[in-house]
Amino acid sequence: MIKQPKQKYNPKQMEEKIQKFWTDNDIFNKSVEQRKEYPAYVFLEGPPTANGLPHPGHVLTRVMKDFVLRYQTMNGHYIERKAGWDTHGLPVEIEVEKKLGLEDKQSIEKYGVKRFNEECRKSVFKYENAWVEMTHRIGFWLDMNNPYITLKNEYIESVWWSLKKAWEKKLLYRGHKVVPYCPRCGTALSAHEIAQGYKTVEDPSILVKFKIKNEEAYFLAWTTTPWTLISNVALAVHPDEYYVKISYRGEVLILAEQRAAVLMKGEGYDILDRFLGKQLEHKEYEPLFSYAKPEKKAWFVVLADFVTMVDGTGIVHIAPAFGEDDYSIGKTYDLPVVQLVKLDGTFPDEVTLWRGQFVKDADPSIIAYLEERGLISGVRSYQHEYPFCWRCDSPLLYYAMESWFIAMSKVQEALLKNNDMVTWYPEHLKEGRFGDFLRDVKDWALSRDRYWGTPLPIWTCTNSPCNHAICIGSVDELRSLSESFPDEYDLHKPFVDTLKVHCPLCKSLMIREKEVIDCWYDSGAAFFAQWHYPFENHEKLQENFPVDFISEALDQTRGWFYSLLAISTFLFDQPPYKTVLTLGFVLDENNQKMSKSKKNYVDPNIILDHEGADALRWYLMSANAPWMSTRFYEDAVKETLGKFILTLWNSYNFFATYAALDQFNPEKDMILVSERSTLDKWVLSRFHHLVGNVRSFVKQFEIHKAARAIETFIIEDFSNWYLRRSRKRLWVEEKTQDKLSGYSTIYDIFIGLSQLLAPFIPFITEELYQNLKTTDMPESVHLCDYVTVNKGVLDDDLEKAMEYIRDLVEVGRALRSKININVRYPLKEANIICSKETEESIRDLLELLQEELNVKKISFARNTDQFMIKTIKPKYAQLGPRYKEKTKTVIDMIEQSDTQKLYEELTKHEEITIIVNKEKITLNKDDFDVVEHEKEHLVKASVEDSTLFLDTNLTEELEAEGLSREIIRRIQSMRKELDLDVEDRITTELHMGSHEKNMVESWSEHIKEETRSTTLSFVKKPGGKLVKKWDIDDVHVEIGIE
RNA sequence: GGGCCCGUAGCUUAGUUCGGUUGGAGCAACCGGCUGAUAACCGGUAGGUCGGGAGUUCAAAUCUCCUCGGGCCCA
Incomplete structure (x- = not known):
């Protein structure tokens, strides 16, 4: 049964509740597992470093990734969502140096490399909690319990294996690299x-x-x-x-x-x-x-x-x-x-x-x-x-340092060929920034003369004539060449350098090149190293290479996007990914880069607390194309909340409230689509058009367009038109067919919307779905299939007709505003001049038009003749030269006569004759302009090729009805003032002039009904809980209600 | 110094691929209406050197060149 929701939208509370539901029922796992037999969609997580707090930019990346993965899952794909952590590199070392007060490499050596690296290992996960928490709160479903971690022995071993491949292919060499160097710090x-x-x-x-x-x-x-x-x-x-x-x-x-x-x-x-x-x-x-x-x-x-x-x-x-x-x-x-x-x-x-x-x-x-x-x-x-x-x-000083390189220039052609096979979003990156980079590719300076990183597995024999150098590609290989290799080990420095490794040729002692490798190599190896390939999981790599989808911010073009391609190219001669979605940056309110020092940094947690994850996600997805930079500030998210999320919520709230009240049962009370009202059919057609549009936008990663299309549908079509037009029929007390037809349709739309929106805003959609779902539906919206277009309900003609009706309403309202007759006062008649076909097409929708414009009757005509008067107007410039000083008299005569009759005569006889000072003057068509205007009491406006006439003649009856509506409205606002419940009954007393009283009396039953008054009486001095005097134009009314 | 992306109303933006009616919306403002319709809704008004300049063309927000501003990458 549909329950009445708690009135207020409280994102924090609701999202926590949904999180608990997901956890308690293991929904994330189920969503992955239930697709196990389906085609895979392979995703590779670009590993963040957890030694700094997550930034708004990371929120964007994670939101976008989550959207795509949820979308693909609902569309029937199996997706493993392995998390990853990038753990090595100079930034980590610098953090630790700061913490320990170490100023240069000498002091690190003095402190002890072992202790130093232990500190690094700890530091790397310093903010892991903040990351996990952020990931959790924004609803990014990622398997954080089973991540790949670049510092693990297994991971390092895989990296070593790949380096050995490079070595065997003669791509590793020692050269010089000119780097900015601090002579004091020695680094x-x-x-x-x-x-x-x-x-x-x-x-x-x-x-x-x-x-x-x-x-x-x-x-x-x-x-x-x-x-x-x-x-x-x-x-x-x-x-x-x-x-x-x-x-x-x-x-x-x-x-x-x-x-x-x-x-x-x-x-x-x-x-x-x-x-x-x-x-x-x-x-x-x-x-x-x-x-x-x-x-x-x-x-x-x-x-x-x-x-x-x-x-x-x-x-x-x-x-x-x-x-x-x-x-x-x-x-x-x-x-x-x-x-x-x-x-x-x-x-x-x-x-x-x-x-x-x-x-x-x-x-x-x-x-x-x-x-x-x-x-x-x-x-x-x-x-x-x-x-x-x-x-x-x-x-x-710029200084040439010795360094190890990977000769990427030797595989440049393969890099270009592989890049050619990748689909880039936005497209220009492929041949632009990324392609340019590849065309000008430099050898990859791999080594770093530092401490915290994957050790470079190259050993050289110390025996001078031998000097044999080897690259070790596995732990086993290292073990076999080492003296007393321990059971417990950690491949980092200083362990690797303490091993006594013997030359396979001359058995002399070998020593390792002291460097570690660039941490970009670590993350670039993720596509195989996450599986500890090739030491295990052979089939895993088969199934997961190349990956279907990766997405990171623009700065990764020459970072991770490149390091993945580089390694994959020299290892397997294939691109590592099929599709790259490159995201723009998150900037502050003034389009400036966010930085802690500028203090323009927005803490995502504050927004999550105030506006919630759904509003945050929706803002980030709808504000701009994914690859464009997006401004990020709380007010923007607040606006999204007010404009979109709350509209959705309130529409839902409205429906759920009434559906609960009426005990609408979707398992029993659903009306067949074919038997529903035209308005219902219209909104269903609109919805399914929307579904088609959303799907084609998402295919091109135009996520913003998909989001905006949904937003427009919900606000314009669904809430502001469909629901507004449906309120009346849901308001009736009996369970009429029309009402059930409305409930059925709204129900269908909300179930559809919850699925359509689930990848965008996973929390509120779950909330809706949980309340609306029937027992035979999946237990979570995230276990549903994504909505598909139901071609059976698409009706272009109906949509066009509705468009036309809405246009008529628009110009009709504008007309009313122009002639200054309030919509509250009904008008006698509206006439529409249009083709027979148009008339046919809108017949079922006329009631809407009638109510919106508040007219008693709508009629049709094929042409405007009966509503227009044609008259003639003399052309001064034509007559002047001909009649000189007589001109004024001629013109006066024409204008004072019945110009309508003159027009008729002129059309009949081609010319007219008038007598001026006993002189006969003959004028022909060319001497006149034909002027057209509406007959008395009529105003007109045009829509496309048809015309709308409104009869502005207010009869006494019409005025009476209008006045009664004025009174109803005031009573309603007094009810509101007393904070009465919709159901509550009142008694009403009125006082007004006798003329007005006579007018209103005939409407008193109607007034009673509308205002839920048990009695309505006309008295001298109205009493009750609330008594108010009103001036309606020049009518004075006093109303009391109880 | 080189490259790439972006610049449209006070704000958020559509339109730019491939030149073609009068550059569309929303928010905010103002006027009016409607309301048991929500942080609402409906009608209207005002608001644009399409960052600036030049060129190509019958025609430029759209193409070309230059220039200014923002962002990013590389030196």
């Missing part, structure tokens, strides 16, 4: 870290002369880091820009033509020669210093596209050890990596002049030295952004 910084430490500083900017070999001429280069000049090995020019050789103050210099024009502006110089940069390639010059003893050819000109004409001289000094561009051009030209700076940021002993000095401090002295030798042509100070260590504020 490289991640991009994320340097981003927070940029400052504007002034550095010396100098123009340095490099003498060309065997020629009395110089290249003029530009730098802001004089200390790197000592490690210079080349000069770069742009291949396609023009360079000039000039004579300037007795010296011959080469620099870019554009730059010469800027730098030497106003100074005299002669151009000796002009040529393209590419002509300078391989031209040799003499080094500035003799400290470097490179083992490869150095000190010649190279070509590089990154050379700009914006500043400098168009000639860039190259030191591969200290710049990423420098390093990559160095690889192209096979330049030596000269690195005459120690890790602590000071010059080594061989740089005799500045040994032991911090490089940046040595700048002035280096400049002075070069000036003395006449090799500097200008010193200026230069303002630019320079990165500083966010921790200790030291200037960072």
